[in-house]
Amino acid sequence: MFDIWHKIQQTLHINTTSGFTGGLVHNNQYKLTGGYPIVACPMPELLMHPIKQHIGDPCEPIVVVGERVLKGQVIAKAQGYLSVPIHASTSGTVEKIGEHAIPHPSGLGMTSIFIKPDGLDEVDESLHPLPNYRSVDVVELRERIRHAGLAGLGGAVFPTFIKLVHDQKHPIETVVLNGIECEPWLTCDHQLMLEKAHEIISGLDIIMHLVEANEGIIAIEDNKPDAIVVVRKTLVDMGFGEHIRVKVLPTIYPQGGEKQLIQSVTGKEVPAGSLPLHIGVLSTNVGTSKAIYDAVCLGEPLTERVVTVSGDAVSNPTNMLVRLGTSVQFLLKQVGVESFEDLKIIHGGPMMGELLTDVGVPVVKASNGILAMHRPTIMRAHHDEEPCIRCGDCGEVCPAGLMPNLLAQHCKEDQFERAQDYNLFDCIECGACSYVCPSHIPLVHYFRYGKGQVSQIQREKTFAEESRQRSEKRDARLAQELAEKEEKRRVAKEKKEARAKALAEKEAASQAAEVAVDDATQDVSVAKPSLDNKADVNQQDDKKAEDKA
Amino acid sequence: MEFLYPVFIFAALALVIGVGLALASRYFHVEGDPLADTIDALLPQTQCGQCGYPGCRPYANAVAADEVSVNHCVPGGERTMLQIANIMGVEPKAIEEEETVPVVAYIREDECIGCTLCIKACPVDCIIGAPKQYHTIVTDHCTGCTLCLEPCPVDCIDMVETPELLEHWSWPVPGTKRAIKAETRKANHEGES
Numbered sequence A: 001m002f003d004i005w006h007k008i009q010q011t012l013h014i015n016t017t018s019g020f021t022g023g024l025v026h027n028n029q030y031k032l033t034g035g036y037p038i039v040a041c042p043m044p045e046l047l048m049h050p051i052k053q054h055i056g057d058p059c060e061p062i063v064v065v066g067e068r069v070l071k072g073q074v075i076a077k078a079q080g081y082l083s084v085p086i087h088a089s090t091s092g093t094v095e096k097i098g099e100h101a102i103p104h105p106s107g108l109g110m111t112s113i114f115i116k117p118d119g120l121d122e123v124d125e126s127l128h129p130l131p132n133y134r135s136v137d138v139v140e141l142r143e144r145i146r147h148a149g150l151a152g153l154g155g156a157v158f159p160t161f162i163k164l165v166h167d168q169k170h171p172i173e174t175v176v177l178n179g180i181e182c183e184p185w186l187t188c189d190h191q192l193m194l195e196k197a198h199e200i201i202s203g204l205d206i207i208m209h210l211v212e213a214n215e216g217i218i219a220i221e222d223n224k225p226d227a228i229v230v231v232r233k234t235l236v237d238m239g240f241g242e243h244i245r246v247k248v249l250p251t252i253y254p255q256g257g258e259k260q261l262i263q264s265v266t267g268k269e270v271p272a273g274s275l276p277l278h279i280g281v282l283s284t285n286v287g288t289s290k291a292i293y294d295a296v297c298l299g300e301p302l303t304e305r306v307v308t309v310s311g312d313a314v315s316n317p318t319n320m321l322v323r324l325g326t327s328v329q330f331l332l333k334q335v336g337v338e339s340f341e342d343l344k345i346i347h348g349g350p351m352m353g354e355l356l357t358d359v360g361v362p363v364v365k366a367s368n369g370i371l372a373m374h375r376p377t378i379m380r381a382h383h384d385e386e387p388c389i390r391c392g393d394c395g396e397v398c399p400a401g402l403m404p405n406l407l408a409q410h411c412k413e414d415q416f417e418r419a420q421d422y423n424l425f426d427c428i429e430c431g432a433c434s435y436v437c438p439s440h441i442p443l444v445h446y447f448r449y450g451k452g453q454v455s456q457i458q459r460e461k462t463f464a465e466e467s468r469q470r471s472e473k474r475d476a477r478l479a480q481e482l483a484e485k486e487e488k489r490r491v492a493k494e495k496k497e498a499r500a501k502a503l504a505e506k507e508a509a510s511q512a513a514e515v516a517v518d519d520a521t522q523d524v525s526v527a528k529p530s531l532d533n534k535a536d537v538n539q540q541d542d543k544k545a546e547d548k549a
Numbered sequence B: 001m002e003f004l005y006p007v008f009i010f011a012a013l014a015l016v017i018g019v020g021l022a023l024a025s026r027y028f029h030v031e032g033d034p035l036a037d038t039i040d041a042l043l044p045q046t047q048c049g050q051c052g053y054p055g056c057r058p059y060a061n062a063v064a065a066d067e068v069s070v071n072h073c074v075p076g077g078e079r080t081m082l083q084i085a086n087i088m089g090v091e092p093k094a095i096e097e098e099e100t101v102p103v104v105a106y107i108r109e110d111e112c113i114g115c116t117l118c119i120k121a122c123p124v125d126c127i128i129g130a131p132k133q134y135h136t137i138v139t140d141h142c143t144g145c146t147l148c149l150e151p152c153p154v155d156c157i158d159m160v161e162t163p164e165l166l167e168h169w170s171w172p173v174p175g176t177k178r179a180i181k182a183e184t185r186k187a188n189h190e191g192e193s
C-alpha cells in the first residue's frame, strides 16, 4: 500500500507531507549500501592534501619537503577568519608541495601537500582529550573545534566553529542534527548513525552546550527505520530523553538542504537572505557532530571521514572510513573498479555532485560519496535540450518556491538583473527541476552559470571603479605637475624681469654718476666703457634665457 | 457640470506637478553632466583608447553629447554597449571589433633597460620602477590597455592572458568557448594521471 502511494508520489512529483513545498521522491532501491558496516580503507601509497578543503580562505603550508609529520599534525595553518587548518592523515614524510587536481568542476588544480606514509601511523598527541567538556571554557572549546579543522561534512564544508557562538542578539533555541541524507545512493550518514550513535549524540550535546540551546532534534527520514531505532535507544541509554529527541520525517528530496530541513523540523521558514540563526536555529550534519566529539572528547583532529563508495558499476559497494588525501582511484580499486573505460565517476551525490574526469583527485572533507556509474546510465539522462513546453513541473518541485523555467530563460539571455529579481540566489542548486524537466533542459546549469556571472560582473565593477580612481588620480597628478611647472616658469620669469629691471636702474644710476664724475674730474674715464659693456652682456644674457624659456 | 470635475482635478494636478518639477529642477540642480557620469560608470575603465578617445571619461562625455555612437568601446563588449544604448535611448549597434580575452601586461625583467617610458604611458599608474632599474607591473591593477607596449624601446613587454583563478571560476554556458576550454583542461589532466 505504502509502495503504491510512493509510486504515485513519484510519478506526480508531489510533496504532501513535509514542511516545505516542492521536492520529489527518489526510489529507495538506489541506497544499495544502507546497513553495510563501515570498513576501513587501507593505507594508500601517497596522500594528497589540497590546502583548501572548506568554504573560505585557503591555508598556508607550514611544513617543508622532506619533513617528517605525524598523524593529526597541522600541515597547513588557517589564513584569515573563515578558514580551518589541514592535518596530516597519517605519519610519513612530506614528499612534495605542488599543484594537483582537486574535485572541482573547473578541472583546475590547487596547491597540495603530498605525504608519503611510513606505515607506522604514529599519532601527534598535542591535543589533549577533554571528556569533561562541560567544565571547559567555551572559548577554548570553540578554538579546539577550529583547530581540529572541522568543516561541515555534509558536503557544504562551511567552517563549523563559526556557527558555534552564543549570540545575545540571536540566541539559539534549537539545534537540528541533519541525518536526512536525501541524495540517492549515499548512505554514509545512515551507517554512521547505526554505528556511532553515542558519539553523534555527545557531539550534539557539545554543540548545545556551546550555543546554550535547550532543545536538540535529530532529524532522520523514514527510509532509515533501523537508524531511528538505534538513535532513539541510545538517547534513552544516555539519559538525554528530555532535551534531545528524534524527529522522523517523510522521505523527500531535497529535505537535507539546510533551509528545507529547518522548515520541515520546526515549521519555521528561514526568510530569503537571512541565516537560520536569525530564527534561533542551528543545524549541522551528523558526521560533523561525530567529528566534534572526536575533536573534543578524544583530542583527534579531522583526518578521516566516512565515504559511500557505490554506483551501478561497483560490484561490492560499501561505506568506507577513508583517510583524507586518499586518491579516488585507490578508493575505487578497493571495491573492484580497476578500469575506468566507459565509466563516469561522480564526486558527491548524483543530484548535486560533480562528474570527475580525473580519478587522481583526493578524497577531501567534502567527499561524502564516490559513485562509479556505467556511462549509459548517465548518458540516458543526458539528452539534448529541447524547448520549454511550459508544463510547470520544475516550479512544482522547486523547494525554494522559484520559477525555474523563467529563471533559466533570463540566465540564458544574460538578463542577470531580471534573474535576480526572480530570486536567483535563493536557488540551492538541488537539481530537482532539471531532474523532472520533460524537455531535458539543464536548468540548474543555467543557474550556476548565472550566479557565477553575477559575481563576475560584480568583481569587474569593483575593478573598473578602482581603475577609474587610479586614472583620475593620475590625471590629477599630471595636471598638478603641469601646474607646478607653469608656476616655476612664471616665478623664474618674474625673477628675471626683476633682475633686468634692477640692472637697468643700476645702469641709469651709474650713468648719472658718470655724468657727475665727468663733471668733477675729466681724467678718470677708464672705467666707463667697461661698465657699459658689462651691462650690455648682462642684458643680452637675459634676452637669451628668455628666448629659451 | 459634474463632468467637469475630473477636468478641474487633472488641471489642478498638472499645475501642482508642473510647479513642483520646476522648483525641483531649480533647487536640486546637479553640477556636471549626470548622463556622462552614468555612462562613465558603465564603461570598463580600461583606459585603452580603442574608442578613439583618450580614455573612458572622454568617450562617456562624447556619447552623452551624442557626438559618437554607442558601439566603440571594445573591452566593454556587448553588455556595456546594450546598457549604454538603453540609457541613451538609441538602437543598439553591433561592435565591429571582435571581443578579446582579458589580458594583463608582463615585463620580461632581464631585458628591461629601465628607460621609464612605460611608466609615463600607463593610465592607471601600475608600473613600478626607477631609472636604470628594471621595471615591473602590478598585475592586480593592470587593465590590459596595451598602452605601455608601444613606447618600450626594447619590446620587452608582453600581454599575457589573465590566469583563471579557482576562486573566481564560474560555470560556463554549455557549448561556449570557456566550456570547451574547461573540457580540454580536464582531458589534459586525464592524460597526466
Ligand code: SF4
Pocket (backbone or CB within 6 Å): A394, A397, A398, A399, A400, A401, A402, A404, A426, A427, A428, A429, A430, A431, A432, A433, A434, A443, A444, A447
Ligand atoms: S535547482 Fe534551484 S531552481 Fe531548481 S529546484 Fe532546486 S532550488 Fe529550485
Ligand code: SF4
Pocket (backbone or CB within 6 Å): A387, A388, A389, A390, A391, A392, A393, A394, A395, A404, A405, A436, A437, A438, A439, A440, A441, A443
Ligand atoms: S519542467 Fe522544463 S518544460 Fe516544464 S516548464 Fe519547467 S523548464 Fe519548461
Ligand code: SF4
Pocket (backbone or CB within 6 Å): B043, B044, B045, B046, B047, B048, B049, B050, B051, B052, B053, B054, B055, B056, B057, B059, B060, B072, B073, B074, B075, B076
Ligand atoms: S574603448 Fe572602452 S575601455 Fe577603452 S578607453 Fe574607450 S571607453 Fe574606455
Ligand code: SF4
Pocket (backbone or CB within 6 Å): B104, B105, B121, B122, B123, B124, B125, B126, B127, B137, B141, B142, B143, B144, B145, B146, B147, B148, B149
Ligand atoms: S601596465 Fe600597460 S597594459 Fe597594464 S594598465 Fe598599464 S599601460 Fe595598460
Ligand code: SF4
Pocket (backbone or CB within 6 Å): B107, B111, B112, B113, B114, B115, B116, B117, B118, B119, B129, B134, B135, B151, B152, B153, B154, B155, B156, B157
Ligand atoms: S619601456 Fe620597456 S625598457 Fe623602458 S622601463 Fe618600461 S619595460 Fe623597461
